[in-house]
Structures are given as structure tokens and as C-alpha cells.
Amino acid sequence: MSEHPASSAMPSGPFDPAGIVWSRVSPRLATARLLSAGIALAVVVVVAGVLLVVVDHWWPWVLVALVVIDAVWTAVVVPRQVRAIGYAERDDDLLIRKGILFRTLVVVPYGRMQYVDVQAGPLARRMRIAQIQLHTASASTDATIDGLEPAEAERLRDRLASRGEARLAGL
Incomplete structure (x- = not known):
């Protein structure tokens, strides 16, 4: 558990009261959340893979692109959410x-x-x-x-x- 003092010189409105020392949660929470999201995305990738093999059409590639976008977004946002x-x-x-x-x-x-x-x-x-x-x-x-x-x-x-x-x- 790491702590950092809130900026007493410049509190950030109602979300950072002056003089408060915030305790942080474990960074392993980000790993757990990323693993959970990865499992869900893996299921979607399997479905998209089956559709790519079975259906000879362009739209399963849209599903693959959405999975990639979601994976990147999740990888960027989750660690920041945990630090907050x-x-x-x-x-x-x-x-x-x-x-x-x-x-x-x-x-x-x-x-x-x-x-x-x-x-x-x-x-x-x-x-x-x-x-x-x-x-x-x-x-x-x-x-x-x-x-x-x-x-x-x-x-x-x-x-x-x-x-x-x-x-x-x-x-």
C-alpha cells in the first residue's frame, strides 16, 4: 500500500479535500481487471474467428477491428482507473x-x-x-x-x- 499526500497547496475542488493523505489500492487490481477483460475479449475473438471461417463476407472483420479497439482502450484506461x-x-x-x-x-x-x-x-x-x-x-x-x-x-x-x-x- 503506497500513499501520497494530496496537494495541500492546490486542492482539486470537492474531490481532493486539503490535508488528506490518500491510501492507494494494490496495482494487482489492474492486472485482475485486465485478465477479466482479456477473457471476455478472447471469447469474442473465437466467435469472430469461427465467423471468418464459416461466412465468406467482410463484416466479421468489423468485429475483429472492434475487439482490437476495445483491447487497446481497456489496456490504456484500466491502469489509470486503478490509480485513481x-x-x-x-x-x-x-x-x-x-x-x-x-x-x-x-x-x-x-x-x-x-x-x-x-x-x-x-x-x-x-x-x-x-x-x-x-x-x-x-x-x-x-x-x-x-x-x-x-x-x-x-x-x-x-x-x-x-x-x-x-x-x-x-x-
């Missing part, structure tokens, strides 16, 4: 930011947390990453942090759960 994910623990809440073009900053007050899930599918376990999902009183809250080291996910789960219980008990 960050979280910061403050005294009363947790900040989670995501996105490059469409940026999101979620602020989750500890007192609103009901429970915290840690999840890891087969690929995530193989890549040694996990996801934390925060469940709050609001069903629409998108409070997930994907790509955490397992030890960091465990530490964060325990810390958030205890902070949530302490804040809830204080009500």
Missing part, C-alpha cells in the same frame, strides 16, 4: 474516491455503518487482493474499496467495524 482509486480514514468518516472522467467522492460516516463485508472471488484470491463493501443505512451508498491487500482489508474491516460500533453506541 483512493481512500482516507478521518476521525468521523471514511472517504472513498474513484474515477478519471466521471469522478466520485463518497463520504461514509462511521456512525451510519451497519456492517462491513470483505469479499474475494477466485481471481482476486489468486491475485492476492480483496474488496471491502460498507453497508450503511442508505441502500444507494456505493461504498466499496476494491483491490486491497488481504492484510489491509482485514485491518480496515476490523477498524471500520469498531469505529462504527463506537459511533453507534454514542447515539
